[in-house]
Amino acid sequence: xxxxxxPPLPRTFRLPVSGRYxxxxxxxxxxxxxxxxxxxxxxxxxxxxxxxxxxxxxxxPDEVERLTRVLGFDRPIPEQYVTxxxxxxxxxxxxxxxxxxxxxxxxxxxxxxxxxxGATGLLIGTLLGGLxxxxxxxxxxxxxxxxxxxxAVAFESVPTFFIGILLVLVFAVNLGWFPAxxxxxxxGLVLPAVTLALAFIPAIARVFRTALLDVLQAEHIxxxxxxxxxxxxxxxRHVVANALGTTLxxxxxxxxxxLGGAVVxxxxxxxxxxxQLSINAVQNxxxxxxxxxxxxxxxxxxxxxxxxxxxxxxxxxxxxx
Amino acid sequence: MTTATLHKGRxxxxxGWIGAGILTVVVAATVLAPWITGDPLEQHxxxxxxxxxxxxxxxxxxxxxxxxxxxxxGGRTALTISVMSAVLASVLGLSLALAGALFxxxxxxxxxxxxxxxxxxxxxxxxxxxxxxxxxxxxPIVLVLVLxxxxxxxxxxxxxxRAVIEQQYVEAARVAxxxxxxxxxxxxxxxxxxLLAVAFTLNASYALLLESSLGYLGLGVQPPQPDWGQMVAxxxxxxxxxxxxxxxxxxxxxxxxxxxxxxxxxxAERFTGGPVTRRGTK
Numbered sequence: 039x040x041x042x043x044x045p046p047l048p049r050t051f052r053l054p055v056s057g058r059y060x061x062x063x064x065x066x067x068x069x070x071x072x073x074x075x076x077x078x079x080x081x082x083x084x085x086x087x088x089x090x091x092x093x094x095x096x097x098x099p100d101e102v103e104r105l106t107r108v109l110g111f112d113r114p115i116p117e118q119y120v121t122x123x124x125x126x127x128x129x130x131x132x133x134x135x136x137x138x139x140x141x142x143x144x145x146x147x148x149x150x151x152x153x154x155x156g157a158t159g160l161l162i163g164t165l166l167g168g169l170x171x172x173x174x175x176x177x178x179x180x181x182x183x184x185x186x187x188x189x190a191v192a193f194e195s196v197p198t199f200f201i202g203i204l205l206v207l208v209f210a211v212n213l214g215w216f217p218a219x220x221x222x223x224x225x226g227l228v229l230p231a232v233t234l235a236l237a238f239i240p241a242i243a244r245v246f247r248t249a250l251l252d253v254l255q256a257e258h259i260x261x262x263x264x265x266x267x268x269x270x271x272x273x274x275r276h277v278v279a280n281a282l283g284t285t286l287x288x289x290x291x292x293x294x295x296x297l298g299g300a301v302v303x304x305x306x307x308x309x310x311x312x313x314q315l316s317i318n319a320v321q322n323x324x325x326x327x328x329x330x331x332x333x334x335x336x337x338x339x340x341x342x343x344x345x346x347x348x349x350x351x352x353x354x355x356x357x358x359x
Numbered sequence: 360m361t362t363a364t365l366h367k368g369r370x371x372x373x374x375g376w377i378g379a380g381i382l383t384v385v386v387a388a389t390v391l392a393p394w395i396t397g398d399p400l401e402q403h404x405x406x407x408x409x410x411x412x413x414x415x416x417x418x419x420x421x422x423x424x425x426x427x428x429x430x431x432x433g434g435r436t437a438l439t440i441s442v443m444s445a446v447l448a449s450v451l452g453l454s455l456a457l458a459g460a461l462f463x464x465x466x467x468x469x470x471x472x473x474x475x476x477x478x479x480x481x482x483x484x485x486x487x488x489x490x491x492x493x494x495x496x497x498x499p500i501v502l503v504l505v506l507x508x509x510x511x512x513x514x515x516x517x518x519x520x521r522a523v524i525e526q527q528y529v530e531a532a533r534v535a536x537x538x539x540x541x542x543x544x545x546x547x548x549x550x551x552x553x554l555l556a557v558a559f560t561l562n563a564s565y566a567l568l569l570e571s572s573l574g575y576l577g578l579g580v581q582p583p584q585p586d587w588g589q590m591v592a593x594x595x596x597x598x599x600x601x602x603x604x605x606x607x608x609x610x611x612x613x614x615x616x617x618x619x620x621x622x623x624x625x626x627a628e629r630f631t632g633g634p635v636t637r638r639g640t641k
Contacts, residue, residue: 070479077480081492091492195616197568199575200609203591207602218598294481301483302572306595317576320491328491332484339481 063347067340074336078329079122087111091325092132105132126333134327136319141330145312149334152311156300158227159234166235167242168285174243175250176273187247190240198299202233202306219308230307237299245288249281256280283354290346297339312338375625381618385611389434397425399432399585408601418603420594430607433585437612440497440570440580444504445563451505452512452562453555457547460520461539470517474510482507482569490578500579504566511565512558516551523550553630560623564616571612587612 082088089106106112110121125131134141167190174187193201209229210218216229253259254277262272301313308314316331318324371379388395402422411418417426459467486503493499523529529546537545573579574588582589587608594605 073476073479074484077485078488081488085492192617195564195568195620196613197571197575197588197609197616199572199588200591200612203595203598203605203609206595206598207606211599211602291478294478294483297481298483298569298572302576305576316487317578320487321577323491325491328487332488335481335484339484 063344067344070340071337075126094135131330132326135324136322141327145330145334148312148315155230158231163235163238167239168246170243171246175247190243194240198237198302199306201236205229230303230309234303241292246285249284253277253280283350286350290343293342371625371629374621378618378621385615388431389438392431396428396431399429400583411603417607420604429585430611433587433590436580436586441563441567444501444566448505448509448562449512449559452509453516456513456516456520457543460524477510495578504569508562508565511562515554515558519551519554520547557623557627560619564619567616
């Protein structure tokens with residue numbers, strides 16, 4: 039009966055990821071953001087009177103008192119907590135000490151620059167890391183199997199800020215090809231993006247390699263080989279596609295480490311993104327801005343994880359549970 | 360499978376020995392720093408920004424301070440913080456993993472959930488929150504590093520401890536009347552010790568990288584106390600005129616971290632027959 043009234047949509051029209059899966063992930067993300075807000079609240083509270091932190095150092099005592107009352111720092115802790123949640127939800131944060139206005143627009147303004155850097159770095163990192171992982175799992179020459187992976191793994195011992203410094207030393211100081219810091223436009227993007235990519239590459243190469251090796255041992259691969267499928271076609275059609283889901287999943291788990299790399303990269307190159315803004319805010323003791331930056335970064339982290347989960351579910355149907 | 364007989368004749372390999380050698384040199388230099396070098400804060404205004412030479416192998420900075428001396432002393436800060444964090448992180452990870460394996464049920468569930476929480480809070484966010492509000496002295500920095508790295512040990516030990524607890528000899532010990540503490544002491548801990556050594560080197564390497572990054576970002580220990588990450592940040596301002604100021608402290612981080620990772624890989628090879636703790640190289 040029902041099928042007569044509403045004929046089933048053609049297969050291509052179906053959402054590849056179920057709404058339930060998406061909802062579950064979104065809920066987990068919201069819990070994580072709530073956790074970040076709570077963490078900030080308790081860190082603020084552990085300093086004694088948070089109002090003292092939220093006003094300029096030279097503020098008169100009555101200003102401190104006013105803020106204490108307005109933000110409810112003289113109320114019991116549970117009530118303060120609710121007030122703080124309300125502040126976050128309405129976006130009406132106390133003014134930034136440095137900029138003298140609501141810090142939320144200031145922080146949001148920096149997001150596009152961070153996204154541009156992150157996307158470029160991730161693109162380069164994924165392509166190179168994937169290629170290295172692919173070689174190390176499938177190449178016939180033992181040099182190609184071990185060399186690039188060995189170099190990539192050695193980079194795990196180099197902190198991201200020093201990768202940036204080394205690139206600056208070679209390509210800005212010695213060769214003069216790119217600006218060292220505060221670069222704008224495409225030339226200014228190259229060194230930060232490569233730094234960020236080098237921070238991703240070892241993890242991506244490793245994980246992709248393991249995933250490829252796992253798939254290569256599967257029975258359907260043996261069958262495909264037995265029927266005489268050429269090696270390159272076999273790998274392209276059957277192996278890589280099956281390895282993508284696992285890789286994306288592990289990359290999602292590593293997203294926190296990569297986020298740290300992004301903040302450091304922005305600081306090394308003076309890239310005008312949210313990472314540099316937050317570090318500057320910490321150094322200037324601009325606590326309202328620090329709070330907002332932390333919340334924006336946490337929300338971004340959750341969204342990135344959500345995106346990775348959806349992508350993983352898209353390429354790997356077994357993950358859609 | 361992981362009995363001693365299978366390991367006979369296995370060594371930590373060339374890489375492991377190189378790693379151990381590097382670490383011996385680095386640790387010896389930093390421990391003996393007050394006796395083998397001068398004062399890291401001593402200024403010589405007549406030798407500002409000198410390039411590396413025989414008298415000053417790493418050169419001098421903008422205050423005429425000898426960079427070799429400062430780099431060696433910087434290692435005292437970086438290594439003290441990293442090693443202490445790694446020890447605490449190992450103890451925390453080991454305790455939670457053993458508790459989970461011994462008690463099972465909700466203890467296991469909660470410790471597993473704590474590890475998930477650690478993944479959901481990026482270290483950098485934790486660092487910014489704790490170090491800006493609580494202050495960037497020794498204690499909070501160690502706290503951030505421990506919270507950021509205990510899961511490394513936890514994961515490695517947990518899997519192994521769960522497997523061991525299922526073994527018949529543990530069952531036999533339980534039947535013979537051994538309590539949880541006795542099983543942990545007699546059977547679990549000796550069994551996970553080699554893995555713990557591997558996890559410790561990984562933990563220390565991660566803590567060192569994070570510590571130097573915090574130092575670079577200005578969230579670590581404050582000047583004038585020399586610290587590798589902070590020295591790189593200070594040197595960056597003079598990168599066009601005196602690149603050695605930023606280069607050598609950074610190189611010290613890389614060499615030490617490489618030493619830890621080589622030793623870790625060697626130990627893993629020796630004790631478990633392969634770098635089980637590192638994804639992708641099996």
